[in-house]
């Protein structure tokens with residue numbers, strides 16, 4: 001039986017030039033490199049320049065993904081940009097990326113599911129392609145979280161960074177088996193009852209401001225490991241594969257301890273988990289596509305590999321995608 005699949009044809013990533021080390025933060029707030037490394041695994045993060053917008057980061061990542069896929073912008077049917085830090089309240093930052101790429105057809109919109117944004121966007125793009133509505137899409141995660149941090153709050157400002165990652169997703173053919181290339185399963189969840197644990201304290205409709213990130217970290221941590229392990233198991237069950245068959249886990253990079261805890265819970269060898277949190281920190285919706293791009297470019301992720309992508313963020317939102325490259 002021939003089935004329509006959506007296949008990752010190329011990946012791209014972009015990190016702003018400026019690197020902020022833990023030592024630099026320790027000069028601003030009451031923290032230390034030792035505390036940050038021990039509790040999170042983070043050693044540094046990239047921070048966007050003043051005049052560098054989320055759409056600029058997204059554009060760089062999108063251009064790199066197009067080159068990797070061997071495609072021109074004119075061959076793209078649409079752009080899905082996952083972000084919580086858009087350039088403006090409207091129009092969607094995706095439309096600026098569309099214009100900058102020189103695209104004069106197709107559609108572009110932003111999607112907001114905080115740190116899970118890329119997983120949600122990939123699942124949407126997969127559905128658009130499998131339904132026959134689109135042939136080839138750019139799926140981007142891009143953030144300038146540095147703009148919504150309270151730089152005096154040590155419980156949050158040490159955790160996040162800026163960046164962007166992108167993939168070109170295009171229609172392909174499969175046999176309807178786990179050996180197919182493409183997105184094999186996507187599972188999404190949210191639980192609005194947990195909104196208070198991770199949120200901004202402002203927004204267009206409530207305060208008329210963007211607000212700053214507020215998080216009860218210990219509570220979020222507790223939910224993260226359980227929710228992520230469960231949703232990862234759901235995607236494996238959908239496809240009928242075991243954890244032994246996964247070549248790489250590409251997790252949302254919030255905290256090294258969450259990555260290790262989740263891998264342990266599922267019995268996955270930590271050596272098969274792609275880790276970038278030490279260099280990128282938590283780049284929210286950008287973290288999964290950035291980690292994927294790093295691992296593709298350094299040769300760890302190879303064609304035919306089975307990947308498990310997962311993320312969890314504010315809302316709460318969480319999800320996972322099982323993808324064969």
Ligand code: UT7
Nearest residue numbers: 031032035039115154155158217218220221254255312313
């Ligand atoms: O991406 C979206 C999802 N987000 C996450 O997944 C984040 C999940 N949460 C976490 O990663 C962790 O909870 C944190 C890294 C945020 C915090 O680690 P923790 O081990 O849960 O620490 P804690 O919040 O329980 O705080 C322990 C202590 C506290 O002091 P007391 O009350 O024990 O005296 C904090 O005030 O560490 C203190 N602390 C700090 N100390 C030095 C909190 N932040 C800092 C800091 N430097 N930056």
